[in-house]
Amino acid sequence: MFEISLRKPDGRQLTLYSRRPIPADLVAPSPSATAAPVNPHFRWQPLRGEWVAYAGHRQARTFLPPPDYNPLRASNDPAAGTELPAGDYDIAVFDNLFPAMSMSAHDAPASIVPSSPGTGHCEVVVFTQDAQSSLGALARDHIELLLEVWGSRTREMRKRGLHYVLPFENRGQEVGVTLHHPHGQIYAYPFVPPVPERMHQREREHFAANGRAMLATLIEAECEAGTRILFKSDHAVAFVPAWARYPYEVWVAPRATAPDFESLSPVQRTDLARALKTTLLKYDGLWGRSFPYIMAWYQAPLVGATPGAHHLHAELLPAYRMPGRLKYLAGTEIAAGMFTNDTLPEEKARELQAVEVSIEEDR
Amino acid sequence: MFEISLRKPDGRQLTLYSRRPIPADLVAPSPSATAAPVNPHFRWQPLRGEWVAYAGHRQARTFLPPPDYNPLRASNDPAAGTELPAGDYDIAVFDNLFPAMSMSAHDAPASIVPSSPGTGHCEVVVFTQDAQSSLGALARDHIELLLEVWGSRTREMRKRGLHYVLPFENRGQEVGVTLHHPHGQIYAYPFVPPVPERMHQREREHFAANGRAMLATLIEAECEAGTRILFKSDHAVAFVPAWARYPYEVWVAPRATAPDFESLSPVQRTDLARALKTTLLKYDGLWGRSFPYIMAWYQAPLVGATPGAHHLHAELLPAYRMPGRLKYLAGTEIAAGMFTNDTLPEEKARELQAVEVSIEEDR
Numbered sequence: 001m002f003e004i005s006l007r008k009p010d011g012r013q014l015t016l017y018s019r020r021p022i023p024a025d026l027v028a029p030s031p032s033a034t035a036a037p038v039n040p041h042f043r044w045q046p047l048r049g050e051w052v053a054y055a056g057h058r059q060a061r062t063f064l065p066p067p068d069y070n071p072l073r074a075s076n077d078p079a080a081g082t083e084l085p086a087g088d089y090d091i092a093v094f095d096n097l098f099p100a101m102s103m104s105a106h107d108a109p110a111s112i113v114p115s116s117p118g119t120g121h122c123e124v125v126v127f128t129q130d131a132q133s134s135l136g137a138l139a140r141d142h143i144e145l146l147l148e149v150w151g152s153r154t155r156e157m158r159k160r161g162l163h164y165v166l167p168f169e170n171r172g173q174e175v176g177v178t179l180h181h182p183h184g185q186i187y188a189y190p191f192v193p194p195v196p197e198r199m200h201q202r203e204r205e206h207f208a209a210n211g212r213a214m215l216a217t218l219i220e221a222e223c224e225a226g227t228r229i230l231f232k233s234d235h236a237v238a239f240v241p242a243w244a245r246y247p248y249e250v251w252v253a254p255r256a257t258a259p260d261f262e263s264l265s266p267v268q269r270t271d272l273a274r275a276l277k278t279t280l281l282k283y284d285g286l287w288g289r290s291f292p293y294i295m296a297w298y299q300a301p302l303v304g305a306t307p308g309a310h311h312l313h314a315e316l317l318p319a320y321r322m323p324g325r326l327k328y329l330a331g332t333e334i335a336a337g338m339f340t341n342d343t344l345p346e347e348k349a350r351e352l353q354a355v356e357v358s359i360e361e362d363r
Numbered sequence: 364m365f366e367i368s369l370r371k372p373d374g375r376q377l378t379l380y381s382r383r384p385i386p387a388d389l390v391a392p393s394p395s396a397t398a399a400p401v402n403p404h405f406r407w408q409p410l411r412g413e414w415v416a417y418a419g420h421r422q423a424r425t426f427l428p429p430p431d432y433n434p435l436r437a438s439n440d441p442a443a444g445t446e447l448p449a450g451d452y453d454i455a456v457f458d459n460l461f462p463a464m465s466m467s468a469h470d471a472p473a474s475i476v477p478s479s480p481g482t483g484h485c486e487v488v489v490f491t492q493d494a495q496s497s498l499g500a501l502a503r504d505h506i507e508l509l510l511e512v513w514g515s516r517t518r519e520m521r522k523r524g525l526h527y528v529l530p531f532e533n534r535g536q537e538v539g540v541t542l543h544h545p546h547g548q549i550y551a552y553p554f555v556p557p558v559p560e561r562m563h564q565r566e567r568e569h570f571a572a573n574g575r576a577m578l579a580t581l582i583e584a585e586c587e588a589g590t591r592i593l594f595k596s597d598h599a600v601a602f603v604p605a606w607a608r609y610p611y612e613v614w615v616a617p618r619a620t621a622p623d624f625e626s627l628s629p630v631q632r633t634d635l636a637r638a639l640k641t642t643l644l645k646y647d648g649l650w651g652r653s654f655p656y657i658m659a660w661y662q663a664p665l666v667g668a669t670p671g672a673h674h675l676h677a678e679l680l681p682a683y684r685m686p687g688r689l690k691y692l693a694g695t696e697i698a699a700g701m702f703t704n705d706t707l708p709e710e711k712a713r714e715l716q717a718v719e720v721s722i723e724e725d726r
Contacts, residue, residue, distance in 0.1 A: 052606055052607075169694075170694050331532075336529050337556050338556040
């Protein structure tokens with residue numbers, strides 16, 4: 001993997017990644033020459049025991065721009081107002097223009113609850129220069145490169161002293177995506193956020209009792225049952241979990257426990273890319289349309305990890321429960337935290353199993 | 364409060380509530396003479412430590428029916444296919460036709476994770492016979508009656524041995540509501556669900572350390588600060604909390620600690636109705652349109668409550684962050700559990716404070 005880091009006119013960082021050497025003469029553009037004022041802060045939600053991030057400047061962020069404006073388009077035309085230069089590279093990562101957290105956050109207003117500067121980091125990961133493509137449509141090796149990029153970014157966030165790194169993709173207008181160019185985001189938190197924190201607690205308990213990662217035990221059970229498996233190879237697996245909260249929910253993971261992207265072996269990365277690509281192609285093939293979802297990758301925390309307990313995996317949470325019918329999160333899900341699933345994981349797995357996909361083109 | 368309980372042809376229960384004696388000759392209709400087969404089950408999500416409810420029969424439920432069909436319409440015409448008889452009553456409660464949990468759940472499929480019958484209860488609360496009205500538009504005394512009804516339902520669920528009762532309203536197509544007739548729901552769980560359970564834990568810690576309910580302390584601080592208050596009287600308050608996760612989030616609560624609806628005094632109920640009505644009228648007045656939200660009322664658990672620690676309150680979570688722009692819950696909210704709020708609670712409170720409403724008409 002080749003990489004170079006550039007500085008944008010407004011001070012933000014741009015890092016380019018490629019399988020080939022990257023031209024040394026690339027110049028990082030930015031939509032505006034000056035940086036937007038950025039000073040997010042946290043406040044403590046005392047009844048949930050959670051930090052909430054406040055970032056008033058984000059209200060102005062780009063929303064469904066007209067088709068002729070794509071800030072993720074690679075262009076060397078200064079009038080294009082883009083974030084990326086044209087040139088030979090595969091994947092680009094840059095600091096979010098409207099971050100919910102920032103390493104430069106410097107103060108927080110006093111409040112009746114604890115508050116603190118919104119220290120952290122938010123960045124955009126552009127999966128490809130092809131605006132018409134999608135993550136699942138990329139070559140397997142390109143997806144492998146993305147897994148390496150996520151590892152590299154995690155390493156960088158570790159250096160900055162942050163505690164948790166979450167790479168995710170919000171795909172589709174249904175989940176609020178503002179730009180259709182294939183991209184994801186990385187949020188790096190100065191604390192372990194509530195959802196992974198609770199997961200880690202359960203993982204630690206399982207590890208203490210069983211000497212192995214909880215998800216490794218569960219993946220073994222899923223492979224033995226076989227009924228919900230979408231992809232299985234020596235090193236990776238994709239399946240509709242028996243405990244799916246969403247219709248068509250899919251988990252993608254290495255079979256052997258790896259805590260994070262940095263610790264994946266090359267064969268694990270290859271198989272993981274195949275498992276992910278298979279899942280995404282099945283999604284788009286299911287109803288013959290772009291399938292919206294939230295995809296989140298859970299790694300071990302950067303601080304306080306229990307070796308052996310945490311098992312890297314992705315959770316893919318679809319927006320629809322059937323064609324044209326959204327899965328709304330309402331009273332019981334949002335307010336009580338108990339999810340209701342109107343479908344059985346076994347049935348949704350069968351539907352996805354029946355979608356034939358081929359990922360052999362780039363082997 | 365007057366109430367009568369009736370049995371529908373398909374076996375479900377209907378209870379009618381009124382300030383006036385209810386005619387004894389009312390007959391409970393149901394859309395179909397026979398009950399749909401209902402057997403939801405729970406499975407354990409081992410990495411979150413949560414139960415998920417599976418109810419395959421729910422996929423068939425009514426979705427945005429044509430305007431001429433309203434199953435919540437009060438009618439004595441057998442061909443109307445409604446849930447409610449015509450007659451003199453104010454509020455109706457009936458067993459959900461497509462429940463996510465049911466007292467008659469009888470078995471659960473074996474799975475690689477723990478599973479159990481989906482024992483519990485889901486019911487629909489029809490706020491008024493007027494299909495064109497809304498909760499906020501009802502007379503204050505009518506809203507007081509609703510608070511009494513919620514108390515009565517909670518008492519009933521306590522008798523059935525359930526552990527937690529959540530009255531909520533999903534309002535608006537934006538949060539997936541299937542019927543526009545003013546109504547809410549009650550979910551009664553056989554366990555304390557994750558969100559209130561975590562809240563109770565924090566409430567218990569605060570009570571142990573301070574000898575009073577955490578929310579009572581916070582309400583006092585909100586009243587002292589004053590800047591986010593929407594309504595304040597001797598016995599109730601409505602405010603945008605300093606820790607709001609959603610733009611225009613509002614909490615409504617009695618000022619003195621009461622654990623649940625059953626324990627409210629008449630003056631608390633009156634003031635709480637005024638606080639709620641004020642909030643809802645401000646919502647609808649803000650942009651001159653029906654304002655969609657999720658409203659949830661948190662009570663003490665029915666089992667294992669700590670006397671003095673739990674403070675009844677409603678959280679109103681709006682769907683929009685500005686006119687025409689939804690607040691999407693995506694990567695960081697859904698996958699990490701850290702909410703980002705693009706607005707400051709103080710600013711949103713000022714906007715709502717500026718909406719003038721009058722609730723004096725029925726005093």
